[in-house]
Ligand code: GUN
């Protein structure tokens with residue numbers, strides 16, 4: 001395929017703005033990204049790239065902003081059809097809405113429908129990579145990788161394990177979780193752009209035997225991510241303490257089963273003790289902030305300012321369908337608002353980093369996706385910074401990139417997504433020219 005040069009404003013990161021401030025960002029108001037063979041072959045000033053690569057086909061996005069595609073570090077694709085279900089907190093919400101819907105994905109045809117719907121919604125919102133839970137049914141994992149493969153997307157997915165406090169029809173066993181996850185790793189992990197995450201749902205729905213079996217499987221496959229939920233809601237933390245009276249805290253339940261390490265990715269991590277924070281940092285684990293979910297289900301206020309910028313890898317996720325939006329713009333806005341409620345003000349550079357490079361780093365994919373740099377996979381989003389009249393009038397008065405970008409972070413949605421490129425190929429977006 002011929003080289004293609006994309007021109008516009010470019011935004012990327014050379015480091016973590018939580019540690020380095022906004023100077024970690026790289027912005028060019030007339031920049032270029034050269035795509036070759038599905039990867040980024042060059043990044044720099046547009047006119048210099050045009051002169052150096054005269055044979056490249058050019059797509060000029062004008063004042064639109066070219067960024068690495070968004071990375072959603074925590075999602076539940078099987079919950080797509082029950083997003084925004086009313087009136088419950090976590091445990092009730094799982095029992096009332098989530099588990100009955102997840103049961104339906106045992107039907108491979110239904111799983112294929114929901115997988116395709118989820119991935120198309122992600123692309124429409126500018127998200128090019130996701131780390132998602134499936135259900136206990138292996139067919140739900142197969143369906144997701146098949147749908148991602150036909151879209152060329154890099155995704156991580158895992159068969160959700162749950163052998164207690166789960167309804168018949170969804171509950172599995174320790175042996176089934178072990179055997180079926182092992183088979184899925186053999187079938188999918190490292191194939192194409194796919195990774196399999198070992199995925200015990202959370203301590204209340206996995207017996208100690210199941211957690212230990214998955215800990216042993218992770219030791220067999222240390223290159224896999226291990227994802228689960230940690231300290232999301234106060235009632236859940238109290239339940240875990242009742243279920244595990246001998247554990248020092250919630251994290252200790254996972255650690256005792258061999259489920260704490262550098263490739264562990266813990267969703268939520270809101271109600272952490274000082275010991276848990278120290279152990280997460282020591283272990284080099286990742287945590288995923290899921291702010292729309294945390295306000296929607298009423299979980300609490302994540303300590304973004306206190307946890308980011310240090311040894312713990314912090315990413316950003318929608319947590320749909322507990323989260324109330326597929327949009328990483330809306331998710332950045334919610335992260336900003338929750339930090340404000342805790343008295344911290346997060347710079348737009350840090351928000352954008354969390355949704356791109358930071359989320360990629362939390363998933364250990366920072367050598368492949370998340371920034372505009374030579375050799376990275378060409379997964380890109382192009383953002384219209386004037387996508388609605390309300391946003392346009394704010395952007396028109398902006399003195400710099402951050403003032404121009406912040407109204408889109410706070411008020412933007414899929415209308416702000418002008419184009420998406422997946423592995424160097426434009427993704428078809430409903431209602432947008434190819
Ligand atoms: N904890 C265990 N399972 C889930 C889930 O599906 N969503 C959320 N938000 N929290 C969970």
Ligand code: ZN
Nearest residue numbers: 074076267319
């Ligand atoms: Zn979740």
